[in-house]
Amino acid sequence: MSIQTSPFTTRAYAKLNLALAVGAPVDAPGSPHHGYHPICSYMHAIDLFDELRIERLGMGEQSRFDLAWADAGGQVRPIEWPIEQDLVYRAHGALEACAGRSLPCAITLAKHIPAGGGLGGGSSDAASVLMGLDRVFGLGLGREALLAIAMTLGSDIGYFIDETDPPRPAIVSGFGERIERAGSSHAGTEVTLVLPPVGCATGAVYRAFDSGLPGTVDVAGVRRLVDSPVLEDDLLFNDLASSAVEVQPLVGELIETLGEALGHRVHVTGSGSTLFVLGRVDEDQIHEVAPDCRVVCTRLI
Structure with missing residues (x-):
């Protein structure tokens, strides 16, 4: 996979759960899924998005993270939580661990999707970081490897790992790892x-x-x-x-x-x-x- 020399920019779209079925938590001590809930959900992207930019830095440089809220008038304010807790930061660290090396970059995120509302903003941001870093550093990991990393970070992130932009609607099931893309007649609603x-x-x-x-x-x-x-x-x-x-x-x-x-x-x-x-x-x-x-x-x- 070739390395992208210019900065990577993308929109990280929000989603709606148009249908969400949830089962009882798994009771299987020792299983990685113990205590987790199986789900089946029809997820669909909506035209509301955060804006992400990733610029590759020279080897040995320290990665930088500029994450802020941005309103319609162009005013910005810092996020209210430590950078280390944000899924953007954690996704970067998870991909470095997978690659076995440093991935120095400057990540800028303008957040428009409200936090804590069920719209998947943080998950979408994390997925965009994983896909963007894969491209910027020419890692060639591909969808399946990125999906495996995504599942270590959060159950909604896998939905946003898609080769199309915006992510296609999908039936997401299991614990978020089974993603069946659906041809949508509902786009535009x-x-x-x-x-x-x-x-x-x-x-x-x-x-x-x-x-x-x-x-x-x-x-x-x-x-x-x-x-x-x-x-x-x-x-x-x-x-x-x-x-x-x-x-x-x-x-x-x-x-x-x-x-x-x-x-x-x-x-x-x-x-x-x-x-x-x-x-x-x-x-x-x-x-x-x-x-x-x-x-x-x-x-x-």
Whole structure:
């Protein structure tokens, strides 16, 4: 694989879970999957993205990381957590460990995808770093090797490891490692995101889920949605939605309030807290009943 001499730039897209089925945690002490939940999800990229730039540095130079929030007006502010905890930094370190050598580079990330909302921003950033470093340093690792590295970092990252840009929609199953790309008739569908002023901690949502009676993974339900020529509210589902509401009651209040005001079903993506409605909804209409929420009108891509 040839080395890319010019800086690598890309968009790291967000995703929606249009369907998310979750099973009971694996009870197999000694297994690497012990305590993890099998899933089956229909994931689809949306036209909301972070912007990533990777520039190769000379051997012996120290890698640099400039990660910041960027708003529509061009204002930037630093991320609120240590760089070492960010998936961009961890992905860089994981690829260095795989390559067995230093990969000195300057990584710049302008973040637009909200954190902690179930949109996969951090996972998408990590996947873009893995693919970008593979190209910049001419490692020639390929998709399968990158997917294996991705699975050591997070279960959603593998979805974003794709040879096309943006990543194609897919049925993601197992523990996130089985990815079946789907030809989408749903690309172009408009969706309206409603971003509450609170997040849902993924661990807390899964603990709430476990306190109920988790059933089997509804693979058939996910496939019905994928095979449907048109997205219909009644086909969308999320097994974690009620658990997200338990963790953050405001999410439940917003689902009820927005549903009544808009006359649309309101859905949860991932483990929350981001809500979405199929179709384009006027931002002012949403702010009348949910003034503290951010609204993003976008589309499936």
